Amino acid sequence: MTSIVQFADIHFGVEDKDAMAALAATVDTLKPDITVICGDITQNGKRDEFLAARDWIKSLAGPKVITPGNHDTQMYGILQRFFDPFGRYNKIIAPLSEPHYTDQNVSIMPLNTSRGWQAKLDWSLGVVDMEELERVSDQLKATSPETVKMICVHHPLVYPPSSPLQKETENGVEALIRLSELNIDAVLSGHVHAPFALERQPDETEIMSIGSGTLSVRRRDKPASFNHLIVNEETITVTEIFWEDGKFAVATPWIKHISELKSRRPVQPL
Numbered sequence: 001m002t003s004i005v006q007f008a009d010i011h012f013g014v015e016d017k018d019a020m021a022a023l024a025a026t027v028d029t030l031k032p033d034i035t036v037i038c039g040d041i042t043q044n045g046k047r048d049e050f051l052a053a054r055d056w057i058k059s060l061a062g063p064k065v066i067t068p069g070n071h072d073t074q075m076y077g078i079l080q081r082f083f084d085p086f087g088r089y090n091k092i093i094a095p096l097s098e099p100h101y102t103d104q105n106v107s108i109m110p111l112n113t114s115r116g117w118q119a120k121l122d123w124s125l126g127v128v129d130m131e132e133l134e135r136v137s138d139q140l141k142a143t144s145p146e147t148v149k150m151i152c153v154h155h156p157l158v159y160p161p162s163s164p165l166q167k168e169t170e171n172g173v174e175a176l177i178r179l180s181e182l183n184i185d186a187v188l189s190g191h192v193h194a195p196f197a198l199e200r201q202p203d204e205t206e207i208m209s210i211g212s213g214t215l216s217v218r219r220r221d222k223p224a225s226f227n228h229l230i231v232n233e234e235t236i237t238v239t240e241i242f243w244e245d246g247k248f249a250v251a252t253p254w255i256k257h258i259s260e261l262k263s264r265r266p267v268q269p270l
């Protein structure tokens with residue numbers, strides 16, 4: 001069994017201080033083997049926000065896979081946004097992230113969908129570099145075929161119907177189809193500040209999309225929350241853990257059977 005805690009959109013600077021103060025005790029009970037953080041770790045990419053985030057990440061036991069969000073560029077440094085948008089992230093947070101994680105049940109790789117600036121009005125939108133996607137997928141394919149293969153991004157590749165935010169990620173549809181062709185099993189994301197877990201069938205294959213809510217005060221009609229994933233030989237279970245009435249509570253789990261995922265994998269050569 002592998003226990004995974006998935007966070008996103010903590011937005012240090014505007015984090016929910018009450019929820020964050022109670023978080024460690026709740027996470028301890030989940031005994032995570034790996035922590036995944038799907039971006040927007042800070043609110044404005046300020047140094048003090050990154051330092052607070054670093055201290056919190058260091059307080060978490062075990063390995064972490066981390067990817068930056070669009071808020072992890074420097075909001076108030078236009079030159080940095082153009083020439084070194086992830087300079088602070090790379091200096092302070094990136095060294096805390098595993099390049100990838102694998103065990104007997106899961107393999108997880110980060111993929112950055114955020115940009116410092118883009119040739120479009122809304123710089124907050126996600127972009128998938130398809131060459132980077134191939135590189136990440138190659139590393140996942142090199143792990144045991146028995147593992148559930150996941151990528152960790154900030155932006156949903158395709159926004160779920162339930163999302164209070166409806167945007168498009170550049171190359172998102174193509175990326176989802178390509179990932180399913182490559183037998184990647186799940187996309188872990190953040191950005192929409194509302195949790196979700198669903199399966200998609202691009203090109204008649206299957207791939208899971210699992211989004212974490214936010215632990216900031218920037219809510220979109222949803223309580224603060226994070227996800228707990230349990231992967232064993234038979235199932236993947238995703239449980240939203242949400243902050244309500246001064247304590248964390250557990251939502252009804254979403255369960256996916258591994259046999260459905262394995263059924264679409266190519267037959268391995270003898």
Ligand SMILES: [Fe+2]
Binds near residue numbers: 009011
């Ligand atoms: Fe966010």
